[in-house]
Amino acid sequence: MTEEFNAERSRGSSNNFRTLQITPLDEEDQEEAQIDNSGDVDSYDDDEEEEEDEDKEPVGLGVLEKPEYSWSLQRELFPSKAGGTPAWLDPVNLPTGRSCLCDFCIKPLQFMLQVYAPLTEKDSTFHRTLFIFMCTSMSCLLKDQHEQWKRNQDKSSRSVKVFRCQLPRYNSFYSSEPPKNNGKDKPSSAGAVLCGWCGTWRGDKVCGSCRRVHYCSENHQAVHWKSGHKRCCLPSSISQDASEPSNNRTLRKVQEVASNGLWPEYEIAITDECEDKVSDDNGQVNSLISSSRVDESIEALMDSFGGEDDKKSWASFQERISRTPEQVLRYYRDAGAKPLWPTSSGQPSKADIPKCTYCGGRRTFEFQVLPQILYYFGVENDAHSLDWATIAVYTCESSCDGNVAYKEEFAWVQIASQYSTTQR
Template sequence: FACRGAACYRLPGPRGPLCVFRNQLPRRNDTYPEEPPPEEPPPDTTAVLPHRLRGGAALCRVCGCLGPRVCGRCHRAAYCGPEHQVLDWRRGHRRSCGQHAAGGDSADAIPEHNEFLFPEYEILIEPEEPESPSDSSVDPDDEQGAVDTPKGLKEQEELRATGSAGKACQSLDEETLEAMAKHETEEDKVFQMFKERVAAEPEQIIRYCRGGEGPIWVSGENTPEEKHIPNCSCGAKRIFEFQIMPQLLNHLQVDSLGESIDWGTLVVYTCAENCGDGNEYLEEFIWKQDFSAGSS
């Protein structure tokens, strides 16, 4: 669950305005069909409204919870209760209800005025191809590999030519300069490794590897240590399960003039023992990391 307000993402704290919950349903349950949906050819590229995924239980058009109540006029729009049905009626369903009754597709679309739900998409899961040594353009043993790029060298030459480098450094002692240079070098290396790792599949929105290889970070800053990850309420340790990539922001339709919600990566840690009986939602731990100021 994520707040839509951009200002909330600037608040201090590792979690930000985000919560993550775990629910483990058995294959036979009252919410989703036992068998996966049939394979269908990819849709055409014509722009359409973002639709809910078909199949399974009817969900409320306002909040996405189970929707046992349906509109008495079109018998297609589902709601969790009368409050959200009235809210949706006032905010747009009144005008589109006739289209639903006539069999239009808009009944399955998330309303544009919806203030709760993001668009839903099918997620295609594929294993990551192992990286060969020749795929990497940066030598991990070369500490300058991530920063001594042609652009960086050109900027250094320009600074030397104008003398601005010397003027800018006059007020800083040598020890401070060395510390700053080392920090910038490490930051560039971390971000360069992130870019190279995702370059093979630049559209990826989730990386899943429960209990295996850890996340790939976008920055060397604000990375958690083991002591920062709280244990589950059952007492078991939490382990890395998946991370959400910044590319997902391109699909959430949250851009606005002036500001928008943002993150570098969201990393989710869950109970190593999978506690719970499957009939409840258990809160897990999420860590929000932003891009460093120097990442580009």
């Protein structure tokens, strides 16, 4: 049945349902040692056996595309997407409390992207999605990078958070049959009422005057009020038509987002990395990022690196990325996989990757996010804007089950050295 479902997804009109490709690294990457913060060499994957080249599958590259239809990124279609609001897999049991907040500024985190990455080895991972949220403050991200080096902490403070959610084929939220991808697919049940400002987190608080708009936090309630809600806040006595079914009101309310500060919404289409592909014009063919801007960014980054090892790593990284310069995500979940690091400094050792909080098992690398995504999000290119070299996501090797619907995983942030002089 699982095979039939996945086969049906692959024949759909969208790339949303394509099972992501997984691969070990190239032999030359497997041989590279990682360096921890103290300078000691500690290869994260030195105990893994290399597979033969012919057994390796290509890296899955995520590129951003505008969705073909308005309904393409709904949660019942199990999308991979970036920007906008999350398409929660479990729409009811959402993360709560401090999990939704930046641990430094205590403001709600903004949705960056989600990756639909089901695993076939067990029934509980028939549907499986990973979500990334982050604070939009570069100051908080720099604190996050410093915090991640602290080992043996019960709970570290973070501004980048990753959540894993998984469901069996037979669940209370979706049909067990493959989606038809024709605009008529519907979820089996409504989800939780979400924040009327960000449309992201559960709206556990309500406007005390109109009692119609829900909020995830006092912060978003205050921002919405100042942004215009005080001019249209009306008593509940003239709220929506009572004849409208409550389920319809709930589903419609989920779509209403007052904030205009969310990142633009895209579908993430997954393509295979071709090892022998080299684009013309220095890798800028078919890229939405202008070659002049990329050339300036590369030159600025190269100038910011203090050591030859960093410069060599960046040159190797850029050569690999230039084969598909529009990529924003690299996915290759495998026991022997590790990220394509832009710089030699700032890489984690084994001890820097914490064990799974829920089962105590090992976390392994699954995918990384590249800073090119910030161009598509329209983030300003200045010294104080949000920026990073790469964000590497590590998840529970066994993708463990449990009572928590959204299990928090681990993101390692690598920021280019001498950040203050670095421009994207």
